[in-house]
Amino acid sequence: MSKVIQVDLGRDSYNIVIGNDFTSSIKAKMNESNSICILVTQKSIYNAFESKFSELESAGLAIHFIDEKESAKSIDTVVGICNKMAGIGCDRSSTLFAVGGGVVGDISGFVASIFMRGIDYMQFPTTLLGMIDSSIGGKTGVNLDSGKNLIGRIHQPNEVVIDTSFLNTLPQKEFSASLAEAMKYGLIYDRELFDYIMHNFDDILESKDVSMLEKIITKSCEIKSKIVSEDVDENGLRMILNFGHTIGHAIEAYFDYEKLLHGEAIVYGMKCALYLSKKVNNLSENDYDEALNALSLFTLPPIDIEDHDGLIEFVKRDKKFKGSTIKFILISEIGNAVISDSITLEDIKESLTVL
Numbered sequence: 447m448s449k450v451i452q453v454d455l456g457r458d459s460y461n462i463v464i465g466n467d468f469t470s471s472i473k474a475k476m477n478e479s480n481s482i483c484i485l486v487t488q489k490s491i492y493n494a495f496e497s498k499f500s501e502l503e504s505a506g507l508a509i510h511f512i513d514e515k516e517s518a519k520s521i522d523t524v525v526g527i528c529n530k531m532a533g534i535g536c537d538r539s540s541t542l543f544a545v546g547g548g549v550v551g552d553i554s555g556f557v558a559s560i561f562m563r564g565i566d567y568m569q570f571p572t573t574l575l576g577m578i579d580s581s582i583g584g585k586t587g588v589n590l591d592s593g594k595n596l597i598g599r600i601h602q603p604n605e606v607v608i609d610t611s612f613l614n615t616l617p618q619k620e621f622s623a624s625l626a627e628a629m630k631y632g633l634i635y636d637r638e639l640f641d642y643i644m645h646n647f648d649d650i651l652e653s654k655d656v657s658m659l660e661k662i663i664t665k666s667c668e669i670k671s672k673i674v675s676e677d678v679d680e681n682g683l684r685m686i687l688n689f690g691h692t693i694g695h696a697i698e699a700y701f702d703y704e705k706l707l708h709g710e711a712i713v714y715g716m717k718c719a720l721y722l723s724k725k726v727n728n729l730s731e732n733d734y735d736e737a738l739n740a741l742s743l744f745t746l747p748p749i750d751i752e753d754h755d756g757l758i759e760f761v762k763r764d765k766k767f768k769g770s771t772i773k774f775i776l777i778s779e780i781g782n783a784v785i786s787d788s789i790t791l792e793d794i795k796e797s798l799t800v801l
């Protein structure tokens with residue numbers, strides 16, 4: 447039985463459908479459409495589910511491959527997809543199907559937002575991060591040499607379809623790193639979700655039990671949808687989703703995006719944010735210890751940040767950094783986030799001592 451969660455955004459509202467087979471959802475949309483449609487994915491995903499993709503190709507769907515890495519989020523990739531779409535005769539009524547993780551989703555969403563001034567697109571996330579985070583909320587992104595996601599628009603998908611069978615082929619390291627984002631939802635919004643992940647941590651990673659995964663995915667999607675519905679443009683509440691990200695992003699950049707996966711860097715960033723939550727926001731000793739122990743369950747590549755000032759330079763590039771202040775996300779207890787204006791760069795430097 448599939449579950450449906452609505453992302454309530456007025457005229458831009460859409461459903462997240464959890465538990466559907468991706469091919470049947472794509473075929474249904476193709477049948478509805480009078481135009482040529484296109485699917486964007488990556489070779490490794492295609493190879494892992496070749497018979498299903500072949501079925502769609504036989505039904506007349508064009509497939510376009512982008513590179514596997516973060517470097518695929520480039521303007522060249524955008525132009526490549528747009529040229530392919532124009533070449534095969536896509537028009538304003540065409541639908542773009544994004545089948546992949548955050549990289550495929552971000553670039554496809556951006557293309558859908560600009561091709562012929564905007565067309566429909568549907569997200570079929572294939573990573574846990576995609577399922578609980580990047581496919582929801584309409585943020586799209588393209589990287590420049592000078593930084594990640596510096597180009598982008600908010601363009602909501604028409605539907606998000608979550609087929610959990612994709613997770614069977616996802617590399618374990620990717621899966622584990624993405625679980626950090628679910629843990630984040632627990633820390634900022636839902637103590638019950640935090641407890642559930644913490645108490646079942648090894649089981650979730652080892653068994654990938656469908657009912658456990660669907661529980662975590664459903665809860666995470668509900669939380670993200672609720673937050674996005676209240677603040678689509680990230681002027682207020684949506685900022686709490688950045689818990690752990692200010693320092694996490696800086697750590698990713700400090701190591702040239704080579705050493706750590708996004709989720710792994712966010713675990714380190716959340717440890718620093720917990721330190722600051724205790725220091726300036728009265729997070730209790732008990733909650734601090736419990737949250738830190740939960741984050742210690744993640745197996746992470748060890749890091750050694752020798753140049754703290756160098757890392758702070760990356761913090762300063764954060765879009766939320768204005769003048770000498772930054773909007774920094776803290777928690778007051780497990781399950782409750784607050785937006786702080788009072789964190790200084792010196793505080794951030796001090797928090798690096800927990801790493």
Ligand SMILES: NC(=O)c1ccc[n+]([C@@H]2O[C@H](COP(=O)([O-])OP(=O)(O)OC[C@H]3O[C@@H](n4cnc5c(N)ncnc54)[C@H](O)[C@@H]3O)[C@@H](O)[C@H]2O)c1
Pocket residue numbers: 488490491494514515516519546547548549550552572573574575576579580581582583584585586587595612613614615616617620708
């Ligand atoms: N738009 C948003 O709101 C948002 C939020 C968070 C992150 N992001 C973006 O998401 C990106 C990271 O996304 P990600 O973590 O999903 O990584 P990813 O998209 O790079 O995927 C990781 C790797 O796993 C492979 N893969 C994906 N699904 C697979 C499957 N089912 N089986 C086998 N291999 C599979 C991919 O080909 C890739 O090599 C970043 O660019 C980040 O900026 C966007």
